Amino acid sequence: MLTLTAGPLSARIHPEAGGIIAALDWRGRDGRLHKLLHSPDGAVPSTAAxxxxxxxxxxxxxxxxxxxxxxDGTTRFSVPDNNPRGGGNIHGFGWQSAWAILGHTAGHTVLEHRRSEGPDPYRYRVKQEIGLDDAGMTVKLAITNEADRVLPYGIGHHPWFPCAADTRLGMTARGALVFGEAFRATGSKPLAEGGPYAGKPVFATGRETAWSFLGWDGTARIETPSTGLAIVLTASKSLRCPVVWAPAGAEFLCIEPQSHAIGSPSEAPARQAAPLKRLQPGETLEGWLRIAPEAI
Structure with a gap:
């Protein structure tokens, strides 16, 4: 486990368990400690699910x-099923892998996950650079195709944010996938006036929430008046296809900046809306996201 600190921020990272940022905490000017990521006390990261x-x-x-x-319409192959609920591969392989530590200082670390074998053609290197400063955390991602052939790739990060009954989400997007059964896209649609969160409504609705947005402007703001905390998520232009998800009654909400739509690896309607990127051997796909706290 690694611990990073910078001013009022601290992060706990587990390279051995998928390179997960298990916790990100901020001490506000009033002295209160706020969790910027959903991190239940006593929870231990796992690679089983x-x-x-x-x-x-x-x-x-x-x-x-x-x-x-x-x-992706040009190349087709199978990847191992790693979804505990069945139905295919979920989130790739990085979350199930031990990451090597390439560098570590008080407020900064660089981790690497490399895949050099497997039943599918994916051979790649992913670098994850995590840095804290006095005002927030920035995560930079870079995946390089190390196979000897052109392959389709995508990247993303999966933050779980705390959510209370009065939490409001503000973000705008130009469009979204239309889901059929089990999050499988049947098409896409434009969104009027910035979509369902343009007016910063209360997020909790008592039912499951699932969106795969297109044309996101790159900023999302999560406000919880009862705790006096706002969390601002921003992302690079390469990660503007976020998934927003939460089950009914959850104490968290997910806003996942990613480079393509939710089913683009396998579903034609999703890849037509926002496909994976075909990387030449040695070519790299990069992106970044930032999480910053504000008092309200």
Missing amino acids: PNMMGSWVMAPFANRAFDGIVD
């Missing part, structure tokens, strides 16, 4: 490859 806490890398694609198929 996707962690419902912290924030972690999705690579070599984000979210679902349904039925274990990667098909």
Whole structure:
């Protein structure tokens, strides 16, 4: 485990368990300690199932490859089923891997996950650079195709944010996938006036929330008046296809900046809206996200 600190911020990272940022805490000017990521007391990161806490890398694609198929319309192959509920591959391989530590200082670390073998053609290197400053945390991602052929890739990060009954979410997007059964896209649609969160409504609705947004402007603001905390998430232009998800009654909400739509690895309607990126051997796909606290 690694601990990073900078001013009022601290982070706990587990390279051995998927390189997960298991906790990110901020001490406000009033002296109160706020959790910026959903991190239940006593929770231990695992590689047995996707962690419902912290924030972690999705690579070599984000979210679902349904039925274990990667098909970008040009290249098609199978990947191992790693979804405990079945139905294909979920979130790639990074969250199940031990990450090497390439560097570590008080407020900064660089981790690496490399895949050099497996039943599928994916051979790649992912670097995750995590840095704290006095005002927030920045995570930089870079995935490099180390295979000897062109392959489709995607990246993302999966933050779990605390959510209370009065939590409000503000973000705008130009469009979204239309979901059929089990988050499988049947098409996409434009969103009027910035979409459902443009007016910063209360997030909790008593039912499951699931969106795969298109044309996001790159900023999301989570405000919880009862705790006096706002969390601002920003992301690079390469990660503007966020998934927003939470089950009914959850104490968290997920806003997942990623490079493609939720089912793009395997579903034609999703890849038509926002596909994976075909990388030449040695080519790199990069992105970044930032999480910053504010008092309200």
